[in-house]
Amino acid sequence: xxxxxxxxxxxxxxxxxxxxxxxxxxxxxxxxxxxxxxxxxxxxxxxxxxxxxxxxxxxxxxxxxxxxxxxxxxxxxxxxxxxxxxxxxxxxxxxxxxxxxxxxxxxxxxxxxxxxxxxxxxxxxxxxxxxxxxxxxxxxxxxxxxxxxxxxxxxxxxxxxxxxxxxxxxxxxxxxxxxxxxxxxxxxxxxxxxxxxxxxxxxxxxxxxxxxxxxxxxxxxxxxxxxxxxxxxxxxxxxxxxxxxxxxxxxxxxxxxxxxxxxxxxxxxxxxxxxxxxxxxxxxxxxxxxxxxxxxxxxxxxxxxxxxxxxxxxxxxxxxxxxx
Numbered sequence: 001x002x003x004x005x006x007x008x009x010x011x012x013x014x015x016x017x018x019x020x021x022x023x024x025x026x027x028x029x030x031x032x033x034x035x036x037x038x039x040x041x042x043x044x045x046x047x048x049x050x051x052x053x054x055x056x057x058x059x060x061x062x063x064x065x066x067x068x069x070x071x072x073x074x075x076x077x078x079x080x081x082x083x084x085x086x087x088x089x090x091x092x093x094x095x096x097x098x099x100x101x102x103x104x105x106x107x108x109x110x111x112x113x114x115x116x117x118x119x120x121x122x123x124x125x126x127x128x129x130x131x132x133x134x135x136x137x138x139x140x141x142x143x144x145x146x147x148x149x150x151x152x153x154x155x156x157x158x159x160x161x162x163x164x165x166x167x168x169x170x171x172x173x174x175x176x177x178x179x180x181x182x183x184x185x186x187x188x189x190x191x192x193x194x195x196x197x198x199x200x201x202x203x204x205x206x207x208x209x210x211x212x213x214x215x216x217x218x219x220x221x222x223x224x225x226x227x228x229x230x231x232x233x234x235x236x237x238x239x240x241x242x243x244x245x246x247x248x249x250x251x252x253x254x255x256x257x258x259x260x261x262x263x264x265x266x267x268x269x270x271x272x273x274x275x276x277x278x279x280x281x282x283x284x285x286x287x288x289x290x291x292x293x294x295x296x297x298x299x300x301x302x303x304x305x306x307x308x309x310x311x312x313x314x315x316x317x318x319x320x321x322x323x324x
Contacts, residue, residue: 005082006091008038011195013092013155017147029215059133063096073099088195096131113177129164130156140171217311
């Protein structure tokens, strides 16, 4: 697959894990906000980075190598059209399709980078299967998180009515692993429920309750200038906010003072150590106060950026005390 082939204003397999709240870098509210903006006609697409474009180039190499090393019959990696579910509003972009002879059994073999994602650690496959490819700088793992392809793969399998899928992950450019998944009916049912719910939320502009300050700024992005009287519940949150703010400042001051004292002890030395023997273990603390180098930077002209106004991601609390 080259670039994004699916629609921007509806659910696609690539965002299933994000919409379900499994993506550590993007919340489901941010995901929904993108879909709502696209549905209103806004362009939410971002220019493809060099890393992304090079990933597209490597996809066919990785997928075709997987087809050969897994002894599959053949595959297809030049798919340029999206696929659409016949029962729910879900689209997908296939990185590849593969084909297995009837009754072919694949057993897990970590030494060869082959992982079978079921309890038996072996799987019997036949016919057409879907393929998904991921490239990452992360360390190799025995089970990819849902946002690194497994949930996307299940969505693609459901659209194609395939009984198996192959997730190819290239870690740190040199570690290739093949994860073979059977169709997971429970996850497919979750996907159906999720897609229908997201489709409704897009149409009704019904946001999730915010789970972060960034979410809150998205949900309430168009403020008015009205002033309201807060309810008593707000006092609990104000107390917690103020207490946490004071505690953070207090501990930051303690940390800064401890750092200054350690610097004073080190003096002109760059490292120092002290060992503590508890009788059962020995712990050595190594304190380092080194140098940092700031490389010269050539002067550059910063291009003009248009200004804009958005809701802030933080609040401020001003305490006013009047004598009674």
